[in-house]
Amino acid sequence: MKGGEMLQGKVAIVTGAAKGMGEAHAREFAKQHAAVVLTDVDTENGTRVAREISSSGGKAIFVAHDVVDEESWINVIGEAERALGCVNVLINNAGILIRKTIESFSLVDFKRLYDVNVGGTFLGCKLIVPSMRRAGGGSIVNVSSVSGIVANMPGMSGYSATKGAIRMLTKAAAVDLWQYRIRVNSIHPGTIRTPLNEDYFSDPEQTRLILGSTIMARPGKCSEVAAALTFLASDGSSYMTGAELVVDGGMIAV
Numbered sequence: 001m002k003g004g005e006m007l008q009g010k011v012a013i014v015t016g017a018a019k020g021m022g023e024a025h026a027r028e029f030a031k032q033h034a035a036v037v038l039t040d041v042d043t044e045n046g047t048r049v050a051r052e053i054s055s056s057g058g059k060a061i062f063v064a065h066d067v068v069d070e071e072s073w074i075n076v077i078g079e080a081e082r083a084l085g086c087v088n089v090l091i092n093n094a095g096i097l098i099r100k101t102i103e104s105f106s107l108v109d110f111k112r113l114y115d116v117n118v119g120g121t122f123l124g125c126k127l128i129v130p131s132m133r134r135a136g137g138g139s140i141v142n143v144s145s146v147s148g149i150v151a152n153m154p155g156m157s158g159y160s161a162t163k164g165a166i167r168m169l170t171k172a173a174a175v176d177l178w179q180y181r182i183r184v185n186s187i188h189p190g191t192i193r194t195p196l197n198e199d200y201f202s203d204p205e206q207t208r209l210i211l212g213s214t215i216m217a218r219p220g221k222c223s224e225v226a227a228a229l230t231f232l233a234s235d236g237s238s239y240m241t242g243a244e245l246v247v248d249g250g251m252i253a254v
């Protein structure tokens, strides 16, 4: 497996790693010599991706995981420690998107979005602490979105609320956790083409609306977010905590 050594010696958990950006992050982390624990509710794809990483020379395992469930988190962290050692990187990437304008958004949908996106991130930040303390510190990166900073398209009220909550949860957790040498940052991708938003791109008018305000006028690639995330996970970002890193081709700059 060719790659750098930015994450040499790190044990990293990536949630939602069966596809989309999480898969790209897990693959890049393994290339950068991290031992990676891929987790997801999608066990079939998660197992396949972990197997592919291992067979190309990387170190990876898959553990089935539902981020809304505390017991499931305890199992993932236990499996990670048993197989690979104490965890020093956690990427809270798993997330869902439900797009409906606010008047048609049900409370049931809102609560589900909140449970997965915010509840899952909260549980990860909380439950990883003992393992990271045993590791002597660590880096947590919470995947928010440009929708956690601006509201620039319709139908995003529930999603934006969760991503804004993740942004502030990150800063508050950074305050609490530096005493253990744990850094906590958020990353804010713009429009990245993944299974989550494939429906946007089936409609040219919708695509034009979304990308019209982006300086680079194209969607991002998963690998472009993975590169920024690798930096936040690595010791190269040692003076960053409570920070937000925007990776959006210039979408919210204008």
Ligand SMILES: NC(=O)c1ccc[n+]([C@@H]2O[C@H](COP(=O)([O-])OP(=O)(O)OC[C@H]3O[C@@H](n4cnc5c(N)ncnc54)[C@H](O)[C@@H]3O)[C@@H](O)[C@H]2O)c1
Binding pocket: 015, 016, 017, 018, 019, 020, 021, 022, 039, 040, 041, 042, 065, 066, 067, 068, 093, 094, 095, 096, 097, 116, 120, 143, 144, 145, 146, 188, 189, 190, 191, 192, 193, 194, 195, 196, 197
């Ligand atoms: N795609 C974009 O344009 C974009 C932009 C900004 C932020 N994001 C965020 O990036 C993250 C990844 O998005 P993506 O586009 O790769 O999505 P995706 O749908 O391609 O992948 C998300 C993964 O999370 C998993 N998942 C969903 N619910 C889960 C749960 N309860 N427990 C464990 N795993 C669960 C899914 O099975 C899937 O494998 C999400 O947090 C998303 O909100 C995406």
